[in-house]
Amino acid sequence: MSARFEGSYLGDAGKIAPDAVLECKICWHVYDPAIGDDTRQIKAGTPFSALPDDWRCPQCDGERDQFMVVHAGTAPVPAAPTLAMLAIEKARQLTDAFRDIHDNKMRDTPFTNRSLAVEAIGFRPWDGHILGVLVVPWFMNLVLMPGPEDDWGHFKTGEKHIFTFPSGDYEFVFNQRPSTGPYFACSLFSPMEDFSSQLQATDTARMVMAALFDPASRAAEDDRAGEIRALREADLAAEADRTKAVEETAAAPVAVVESVPSRRALLTLGQNKPGEDAA
Template sequence: MTGPRFEGSYLGDASKLPPDAAMECKICWNAYEPSLGDETRQIPPGAAFLALPEDWTCPECGAPKEQFMVKGGGAPMPEPTVDPVAEAVRALEAEFREIYNGRMRDTPLVNRSLSIEAIGFREWEGMLVGVLVTQWFMNIFLLPKPGTRWDGLRAGEKEVLAFPSGEYEFIHNSRDGIGGYKACSLFSPMNEFASHMKAAEVARAVAAQLFDPKLAEPEEDKGTPLSPPKAEPEAAAPSKLPDLRREPSPTRRGLLFGDPRGLGAAEGDAPEAPKGAAGPVGPEPAGAIPASAVPASSPGGAAE
């Protein structure tokens, strides 16, 4: 059940109506002053307009309470609160919706069962960190802290940044609508995600695991910062899922870049490791990406 709506008063939100607000009928302009009350209905002085009986009507013309609007007085109308993080996220989504509608909609790269959604964005060390899901890629995105800009970024330059879970390589880019940003590719294309719900589930897991120190490599095992494996010029045959009965150790690359359940090669298999791949980090941590949500292969995608 919704509360009463007062036309012309605080955008119709009765909860923001101060107790001493004077109201006037928009039919006959008769005023209700809380300091005076209403003698015709035996309403005592000091009764707020919101406290009037449900069947109260204008003493002059009989208009219902809904036809009254703010006359003046009372506490000043509070300024609407604006969440700067939410505003930045909305601008990011709007920018990539424009890209999708203007350039990507009719290309074979897109998965039309997906939609554009920014997931898990939070402030961290002077910037906003989260995951952007689109119809053609999923990237970790870094945006400048609200009120600042990264106008000095040069498109294509790379930067290694450290997070609690390890170091990651980001590519700089910029768009007119959002300015400079940094992106680390997770998936591209997105054709193996059966639904947006599954893609969003993976994105939420990545956004959380990025800040999980249990995924960090021991200092002595650190190598090249993680980045998505580069696609070979020729299409490779789909890789087999590991034999889960062998319980291989999860890897940080697998957890963040989409190998089901974060699993690396099964024991006894010895494929050549991608350059800069992380080693095993022990038992699978809690909150790992659910196997059902992750496609069988995870080609890395370039940042838009």
């Protein structure tokens, strides 16, 4: 781990106990592993030294190396890496692998956004796995990597699998690389031409991670599905009314009947030309 902690055992994060309490020297916000950090969905029990690389002070947005130890803790420093520490290492492996792909294969391709760089965002433990968002100049994916207890040897490249989160069900595709091992990926954006800066892309990735664990997102999706069904039913009813009106007009040629406007006509504010509704 490369993070530097001022006033914390000469910067050796490996000597910080899992239950050590640290304080931001800028705003005095305290990070207590027993509590975690709700703003970033950091679960209680996560040591400060195992926080995601992009974690910052939730109060003043100060960098993590501005935190100082205020209580050294009593728990022994673990000999083996925790799942949170494994998340940091997996994110590093993924970043290194795709930086190499970018530098040697993708840099000059037409669908690579030269304003963007490879970055792993918010990688953390989830349900025994490692979850985060991978941003590269040509795509943004949710990535799920195996934890210590996972055996993904039976999966084949290209195989699809559904994972369920508080916000809904998502389809992931299995892949593996020599430098990263196996992982599942769920496409979010591809290509990345609509992003004008790295900051815009990483902010979007963080919002994705937050929305993923927000049950309200599932309710909003259900509402949108209901709206779509309602619009479709209205279209069918309008079509039935229009058919009936045409039949009545044919039976009484002296009557002038204006047909019910189609959904396309409504959306285009009546600007579509005669005959376009059939398209």
